[in-house]
Amino acid sequence: MAMTMKIPSRELWSYFGYGLGQCFSFGLVGSFINYFYTDVLGISALAASTIFLIARAWDAIHDPLFASIMDTINSRFGKFRHFMLIAPLLITGVTLLAFYKIEADMTTKILYAGVTYILWGTLYAISDIPFWSMSSVMTNDSGQRTRAVTAAMLGVNAGIACANIFFPKLAAFFAQHSNDKGYFMAALVMMLVGLPLMLNGFMQIKERVPPSPEKVTMRDTFHNLRQNKPLFVILMSFFFCVFHNVANGIYIYFFIYNMGDGSLQMAIGIMGIVAAVVCLIAPMLTRKIQKRKLFMILCGLDVAVRGVMWFAGYQHTALLFILLGLSTLFVMMTNILTSSMIADTIEYAEYHTHKRCAAITFSGQTFTGKMSVAVGGGLIGVFLTLIGYVPQAQTQSDGVLAGLFFGICLLPAIGSLIRLAVMSRFTFTEEKHAEICRLLAERRNGSGDKHDEERLDRPVTAS
Template identity: 55%
Template sequence: MTAAKIPLKALASYFGFGMGQCFSFGLVGTFILFFYTDILGISPVAASTIFLIARVWDAFNDPIFAGLIDSLNLKKGKYRPFLGFMPFVICIITVLTFINVDGDIWYKTLYAGATYILWGTLYTISDLPFWSMTTVLSDEPQERAKAATCAMLGVNAGIGLAMLVFPYLADFFAEGRDDKGYLPAVMVLMGLGLVLMLNGYYNTKEKVRPQGDAAKVTLLQTFKVVKTNKPLFIILGIFSMNVFGNIANNLYVYFFTYNMGNGGLVAAVGTITICCSIACLVTPVLTARFRKRDIFIVLCVLEIIARIGFYFSGYDSVASVIIWLSIVNIIFMMTNPLVSAMIADTVEYSYYHTGKRCAAITFAGQTFTGKLSVAIAGGVSGVVLTILGYVPNATQSLETLDGIFFCIALLPVVGTIVRIILLKMYTFNEEQHADLVEKINRGEFNITAKI
């Protein structure tokens, strides 16, 4: 069964779900390390340990949850039903994660670890169906590119709004509170996120439903299917390089607080993220004319040039910092929809070679890799701060300040260079994908793996 055109209302609602869900991701990804070290009072090393333990756990549970989701065939769809109840779960666990509990340091560390790990687990169960929806809203590649763009635009808007609004909300509620207003600010943002996510659920429908044997998939088969998906693993390698950018994201609050002397400026990064996310809208225009891989390589080269310019400009001028961050973010954000669209295309690759359509296990790679990069970045950030000689709530040395700026401006270049190398290895192009879709629609498969 095929369906091409995705209604504008569905695209807008899908965008809204991504934005609402990523209020949670933005809050945890940007502010949790600062919350742990400067409010809850646990050490950067302890926070790093929590992040790494969580990702080891994710290595086991992400594929399992994805396989279970793919093996289900519920009355209202394979993925959409999860969009109906998981918003409530995500909101509750996000609030619990930012509670400044009383007790000794061991109790606080255990509470932080338990809530963070549970947050990551539950976020997976919400995020996998969300991204898998791109493959069932339409079977037409250009429409999928639109869906992936709306999803990524929503993700960027959600993260950006969290970074922009949260500091002001926290300051508004901070008076008389030992958590600097974090908890009530989180509750307000997640309340808005709940409304956006539920609207996304009510206004999206699954239009592509596998028929016959393709719809019958066991948990074990989903793992065998993803093993055959060679293009997917290259894309995940490319996506994993976000870890270097995530280290920079984690250090923004420290950079603006200590280097720039104004922690409130972190809200400017949120504004930049929101404004620059509009650049994602250019992606479908470009993919209609050029190959995704080629666009990606050009954007990577431009990012390297921009980051070098940022570093040599220094951070004496607030205006200069904001301009360079805007340029870097515009370039980077245009790459995000390309990753999701390329992952969506690989669903047909494994479908053609196995006869089984498994989108959730495919996007589990993106979900796990995204969380892994955030967690590793969180862990490494704590270690980096320790190496740089960072002292919480104190005046930092010049060496510490310069080290933080280096991580903000130049460190992500390492990941970008690796991305270019991996993109040169990626050979599954649009023409090959279109050929596979034609064959699948005719019922022609090349079963190369025993499933």
């Protein structure tokens, strides 16, 4: 058997810290950049939507291309760590540029917004892809990887939640001294806190899994990606979080019109932090239940909770938030399992192609996540139009109120049903992963049994 590589707790906390700091930026841009463009910078909603569309098209080219280049590089810091030294500085700088209000004509403002947003997405990938790829080289053990991914996902969700909780308060504080509603100074404070957290992650996190002995070319990385059949099943299930992303965008409308209090949106951020802490039990659960089975159970529980929420209504605020909190927990834990299973597929592809290409594998997660958020953002407008929502109205019709409640209850339930169905086709279990790790270790030592490799070739499939 291949030697197990245990990750020290201090290193896991540093991995958590990097994700926390990085997602201050992701949370700021993901939650507030659209409002900044339309209500602070003053460009039209159509112009902002066009910028987002162009950015996603560029991501489709850039993310896998950059990842393929990354897989061909080794440095004295390892395969991925050196990117985590320069990326924090780049992310901090470009996030501040994105929230800087320039005084110029409208065309220049649109060009500035477009360039800084696309640059942000490009530089964010230079951090996010190696950040997640690190989970595959910190250890070769599936259980230890789940611990690493849990720490990373805890940091990611805590970072996004902190951005949603603290940024509005900071912006309100600085607004009285600025002409940009306090956005730039609030972003500066958040990123000055996030920067040392990311740099500490670079200093503390270690790579332990050796790269492939053979030289990896860019052509090899794309061949490796095509051979990684289990990865595509996981990414498809991840993409269908799009229904939950639509619900996330509808919450503010629901709280304003159905509940009569838009400030309740802050509770979503608080629930995210609480759910992220509870997700620390994920490694314990995966020691007793296969990841695939646990993923499907969680999707089923989310469907059940959303159904109860629909029939219970929203007259009882406490019950509503308990159910929303449970749903947040279930979905967040499936995303932890997603990242852990993606890391395990790296050995699957390495076994079949003789090349280890972690970055191109995790670029799939980065791009799919961006695409799911972008499609979800576009569908919010479509959904609001379909239910007859009237912008800036004091009240909405009963049909619109029912539609908004449907959007936060049953629409995500449909997404979880689809995710459950997709994951049912995934068959690359922990047992098969452990066997592949053993054979890879023997292959590196030159002691592999060809009969074992031929036997394993048959059952190790994605579906």
